[in-house]
Amino acid sequence: MTRWAERHGVARRLADAVAEAIVPENTKDTYAKAWRTWQRFTATQHLPVDEGGRGSLVAFVAWLLREGRTDGAGYAPSSASTILAAVVVGLRERGVHVARDDQAEARRAMDGLTVRLLQEGERRGRGQAKAVAAGDLYTVVRACPDTLAGHRDRAPILTGLHYASRAQDPAGLLARDVALHPRDLVVTILTGKTKYAVCDARIVRQRDAEVCPVRAWENYRKRLAADAAPEWSAPDAPAFVGIDQWGHVTGGMTPDSITRAVKRVSARAGVAVAWTGHSLRVGHASMARRKGRDAVAIADQGGWARHSRSLHGYMQIEDGWDDNSSADLV
Structure with a gap:
């Protein structure tokens, strides 16, 4: 059993190394930036960084849309959605259980807040890139x-x-x-x-x-x-x-x-x-x-x-x- 565990541990490390190697650099960069945003959020809200429950995720998306950028402005909804997805990945990689229902609730909150922004006349984000003519x-x-x-x-x-x-x-x-x-x-x-x-x-x-x-x-x-x-x-x-x-x-x-x-x-x-x-x-x-x-x-x-x-x-x-x-x- 000990020998099997040792071999399994080596295989797992090799698998993790392969998985790390095939993740594109731009994806790694997105994950890293999102995690730094999560760390800013948890620090300002006095929450533990490993808190992945429904309340913290809903509060996170509200914070992202309200003031989450480093300049104090809110993120565009599309950017906030990407950050949320990357943070959930980061939490799970660190052993934090994030329930699907909790993540879904955070996304429903984001959708509702996005509608409210539109109703208030706010248009965030660059929109679709200008096409070459x-x-x-x-x-x-x-x-x-x-x-x-x-x-x-x-x-x-x-x-x-x-x-x-x-x-x-x-x-x-x-x-x-x-x-x-x-x-x-x-x-x-x-x-x-x-x-x-x-x-x-x-x-x-x-x-x-x-x-x-x-x-x-x-x-x-x-x-x-x-x-x-x-x-x-x-x-x-x-x-x-x-x-x-x-x-x-x-x-x-x-x-x-x-x-x-x-x-x-x-x-x-x-x-x-x-x-x-x-x-x-x-x-x-x-x-x-x-x-x-x-x-x-x-x-x-x-x-x-x-x-x-x-x-x-x-x-x-x-x-x-x-x-x-x-x-x-x-």
């Missing part, structure tokens, strides 16, 4: 200078638009993950938030060379090979690199630096509402739908589930007008 895309591309940094800026924007990228997608690519193909370009990306799969997104060369993602990738790689050390052109090097004000490569881009680059480039071009890291993803869905592309084809290209509610919302930007039930009623 064709006209703005040309403006942004033309604002990129003929430098290594300018070619780098064009490449993740144009390729990302054509495979509906999130900010973490281009940041996670190696050079070998973006491959020229006899029929244009294949980008191998990891898709999904909780259940992962490798997806080969096929990007077709566009008729207009100015906004062609394949040409943008080719020009960027040529410029990188000419202006940077050979190591940055190796297959195992990051596909997209950071570049300082002197034109020197500083390393691979992170999701945050991708988001900052997208915002910076759109602001430089004078786009009315600056893009975010999610604008390329929203833009792909809405632009493809406008071109009459099938919802399944859009889902497969962007790595959405075929019945994704978020994808449906993005396509509704176009469908809400083209398929509007108010058309030709009389």
Whole structure:
């Protein structure tokens, strides 16, 4: 029995190590931030940090919506919902029993408080990211200078638009993950938030060379090979690199630096509402739908589930007008 227990303990530690290794970094970061928020709440309310009962969870969501942010403002309901879910995970990981009914009661309280906020005229959160539009895309591309940094800026924007990228997608690519193909370009990306799969997104060369993602990738790689050390052109090097004000490569881009680059480039071009890291993803869905592309084809290209509610919302930007039930009623 002792020998079995020892072996079981080793196996359990190995399993825990594997589980820890496969959790994405952005998910770990979300859990860590949520737990720090919970610690602030319990400290201000003089509650033990391991108190996971109904009363504390309901009080927590009310606090989140009222004053939970570090600046004393309340969180947007969507953010509060994410924090609550992450805190429940954190409590359970620390051996605290959190009953399903207690968590459900906290969510019902959150729903009721959210309705009250809406009735009082409060609209919190950034809302849906601004979608990339064709006209703005040309403006942004033309604002990129003929430098290594300018070619780098064009490449993740144009390729990302054509495979509906999130900010973490281009940041996670190696050079070998973006491959020229006899029929244009294949980008191998990891898709999904909780259940992962490798997806080969096929990007077709566009008729207009100015906004062609394949040409943008080719020009960027040529410029990188000419202006940077050979190591940055190796297959195992990051596909997209950071570049300082002197034109020197500083390393691979992170999701945050991708988001900052997208915002910076759109602001430089004078786009009315600056893009975010999610604008390329929203833009792909809405632009493809406008071109009459099938919802399944859009889902497969962007790595959405075929019945994704978020994808449906993005396509509704176009469908809400083209398929509007108010058309030709009389």
